[in-house]
Amino acid sequence: MPAEGPNGTVVPVIEIERLSKRYGDTVAVDDLSFTVRPGTVTGFLGPNGAGKSTTLRMILGLDAPTGGTVTVDGVPFAGRPRGLRHIGALLDAQDVHGGRSARAHLSALARSNRIPLGRVEEVLHEVGLAKAGGRRIGGYSLGMKQRLGIAGALLGDPPVLLFDEPLNGLDPEGVLWVRGLFRRLAEEGRTVFVSSHMMAEMEHTADRLVVIGRGRLIADESLADFSARHADAHVAVRTPRLGALTAVLAGEGATVRPSGREEAVVTGLPAARIGELALRHGVVLHELASRTSSLESAFMALTADSVQYLAGEHPAVDCPAVGFPAGEYPVVEYPVVEYPAVEYPAGDAR
């Protein structure tokens, strides 16, 4: 059933229900169920071969499920006559006719989807390709092709947007720009679903995460909840009396791992409690800091069993369970970033 918003309006929800896809003996997607809602950027994460692209293709009706259903606003996408005006998608930035200009490519897309041609200049401008729009796409860098793919997705001004690995090939400035764009699209009430195989990319891009491995659901939660549940929280301490502090903290049930002559990593007690205990026992502290290991480590640990191609040894992942009482995790800060407008000049061969 379509989800309803205020005044009975239909909310652009993507609903995936027990979805499966087999290619011969390969199970690409395995009994997958989750919902992607509007107003947030949802990251779709999984290692190579996890089934992300296959899922996106099934949302778009480009691949038929072996089992289960996928609907947008309660209707399979193939049943939507509005095409690009309903869902905009970037699946493969390289999959474009290199002999055409960006302007010609977008104009053809606009015509076949009954989108006013005026949108072509608007989206070229939006993605920073207005001046380079007359050049052959074959001469574009991967980053410029990603921008062109994003322009194609935006062309129909759709309420639902899918992006498959959109950050590939973008320089840091481009990554910041894309993050700002996705945030704005979500704030406009659109449904934004973005795949990636790297948590480090999604950490500052998505509000929600759907994590899959070997086609199966591993996590479906907000980034904050994922972070609180999976990231390895610990406290770094530095003191000239490490032996004394270790004895005190161990007596309180903490685990203390020395990381230098006067330094240690403590798990099992929050920083505030460590500071109080040190004061009470007369141990001077030169450093006391709450730290959280990278979410990338947590993601790798979660999906370690699902990694299709391993280079040599299994990656060593240090992600022990943490012992803080509920609500006492260190706060993970997500930096607020500025989004510079970038414009490629007509002759720029980046």
Ligand SMILES: Nc1ncnc2c1ncn2[C@@H]1O[C@H](COP(=O)(O)OP(=O)(O)OP(=O)(O)O)[C@@H](O)[C@H]1O
């Ligand atoms: N057309 C196809 N024929 C046969 N096998 C396929 C086909 N498409 C995908 N697969 C297989 O299905 C599994 C999932 O592939 P998919 O491309 O969906 O994963 P992915 O998560 O998008 O990976 P990546 O991050 O590498 O793009 C893989 O084992 C892949 O080899």
